[in-house]
Amino acid sequence: MGKTLYEKIWDRHIVVEQEDQPDIIYIDLHLIHEVTSPQAFDGLRLANRQVRRPDRTLATMDHAIPTTDRSLPFEDEIAAKQVEALRKNCQVFGIELFDLFSTKQGIVHIIAPELGLTQPGQTIVCGDSHTATHGAFGTLAFGIGTSEVEHVLATQTLKQYKSKTMAVNFNGELPIGVTAKDLILALIGQYGHDFATGYVLEYRGEAIRNLTMEERMTVCNMSIEIGARAGLIAPDETTFKYLEGKEYAPRGEEWQEALEDWRELKSDKDAQFDRIVDFDCSVIEPQVTWGTNPGLVASVNAAVPGPEEVPEEKRRMVESALAYMDLAPGTAIKDIEINTVFIGSCTNGRIQDLREAAKVVNGYQVADGVRALVVPGSQSVKQQAESEGLAKIFTDAGFEWREAGCSMCLGMNPDIAKPGDRIASTSNRNFEGRQGRDSKSHLVSPSMAAAAAIEGRFVDVRQWPIKIGEGV
Numbered sequence: 001m002g003k004t005l006y007e008k009i010w011d012r013h014i015v016v017e018q019e020d021q022p023d024i025i026y027i028d029l030h031l032i033h034e035v036t037s038p039q040a041f042d043g044l045r046l047a048n049r050q051v052r053r054p055d056r057t058l059a060t061m062d063h064a065i066p067t068t069d070r071s072l073p074f075e076d077e078i079a080a081k082q083v084e085a086l087r088k089n090c091q092v093f094g095i096e097l098f099d100l101f102s103t104k105q106g107i108v109h110i111i112a113p114e115l116g117l118t119q120p121g122q123t124i125v126c127g128d129s130h131t132a133t134h135g136a137f138g139t140l141a142f143g144i145g146t147s148e149v150e151h152v153l154a155t156q157t158l159k160q161y162k163s164k165t166m167a168v169n170f171n172g173e174l175p176i177g178v179t180a181k182d183l184i185l186a187l188i189g190q191y192g193h194d195f196a197t198g199y200v201l202e203y204r205g206e207a208i209r210n211l212t213m214e215e216r217m218t219v220c221n222m223s224i225e226i227g228a229r230a231g232l233i234a235p236d237e238t239t240f241k242y243l244e245g246k247e248y249a250p251r252g253e254e255w256q257e258a259l260e261d262w263r264e265l266k267s268d269k270d271a272q273f274d275r276i277v278d279f280d281c282s283v284i285e286p287q288v289t290w291g292t293n294p295g296l297v298a299s300v301n302a303a304v305p306g307p308e309e310v311p312e313e314k315r316r317m318v319e320s321a322l323a324y325m326d327l328a329p330g331t332a333i334k335d336i337e338i339n340t341v342f343i344g345s346c347t348n349g350r351i352q353d354l355r356e357a358a359k360v361v362n363g364y365q366v367a368d369g370v371r372a373l374v375v376p377g378s379q380s381v382k383q384q385a386e387s388e389g390l391a392k393i394f395t396d397a398g399f400e401w402r403e404a405g406c407s408m409c410l411g412m413n414p415d416i417a418k419p420g421d422r423i424a425s426t427s428n429r430n431f432e433g434r435q436g437r438d439s440k441s442h443l444v445s446p447s448m449a450a451a452a453a454i455e456g457r458f459v460d461v462r463q464w465p466i467k468i469g470e471g472v
């Protein structure tokens, strides 16, 4: 019987296979950041162990750091300690760190792909749930807990049970003006935020093949928001073109060998998935979440549902989401006014995201009373956006333009939303208090967030007075 892509990668990495016990798999790349690593290093020290493969471990700072002037001392003591600990640990254990002033610093899931560190067929782990982002390259990538971080640091392996597999076929073409973010939100909306619990997903179909690498990363990034362990997309010419020439990608003869190998990385025709889901992309409209998990989402042209419109078992969840979000059933999404806009995060903080947002913003002004932030996902995205003139488009319109980091994606650094703020956000989580205590998050695509900044409320970006597809 044929194998799925997941099974192929798994089999290549088995170190020890055992009946009724987790397998031990080899980890090709271990990414670390300041929040989930300090205790793991403490554990190593206590056990008097070294890092097994410092050359396959890479560190950056992203979650707790400010995105404004970094030459100042941090106001937040915990953040200052986390950053100091990471610096010290990397020095002591010989791990490369992209520190605050490095040109390679950025959100962990943005920098590894853009440097060419993320490659097809690898296993990648990080003490961070959005590690699934790297699955866009046909890489088995998933988040691990701090004790597992310690295990990987010490052994470069991980104990894991094999997951079930699910193929998600995105059939048909995405309509013009509808983005990868809308595609994944629509899927979560239809099936619910926990429907893929215990599965590794493989996204397939025409709509996926047509996506750029950056868009594929947006899709895979949100796999965890459906409950999946990981999300994969088989590598193809788009993947290879993206990787060719990247700093850490193979070169010359090694590149040719890698290509030959990577072309094998696809599910066999007769591979068996535990579940198959078919999703029609041609009917998706721009999406806006209205609730407190990413599955509580609607088309921008729809209205917020009432508890009686959803199945019995979801009623309580919808009632409590509406109460927290301070929304009445039947409110048109387009009537929801926002006072904050956040464009960034590992979901939508890449250069293509900023280009798309800038296309909408160009020549307009942020609405009165709206605070709008653009936070590039990495220093390299920041530099590229500045050289293309995107930063100027944003600042001319009244956006704040920041240094790279997780920023307002989560309330763990100074870019925290105020109680009562209502945010159009390009990030991936809208849980209660996620972006700041009592703040209300609406997840959208970068172009939808940009249009909301200008209008002060949600609009269908397809009716925006620019022609989608025109250059900036």
Ligand SMILES: CC(C)[C@H](C(=O)O)[C@@H](O)C(=O)O
Pocket: 035, 036, 063, 127, 128, 129, 130, 143, 410
């Ligand atoms: C802080 C970190 C552990 C966390 C995660 O695991 O995802 C964060 O990145 C998030 O997005 O909530």
Ligand code: SF4
Pocket: 062, 063, 107, 109, 128, 130, 345, 346, 347, 405, 406, 409, 410, 427, 428
């Ligand atoms: S940008 Fe947000 S989702 Fe991504 S790693 Fe940072 S906090 Fe987590």
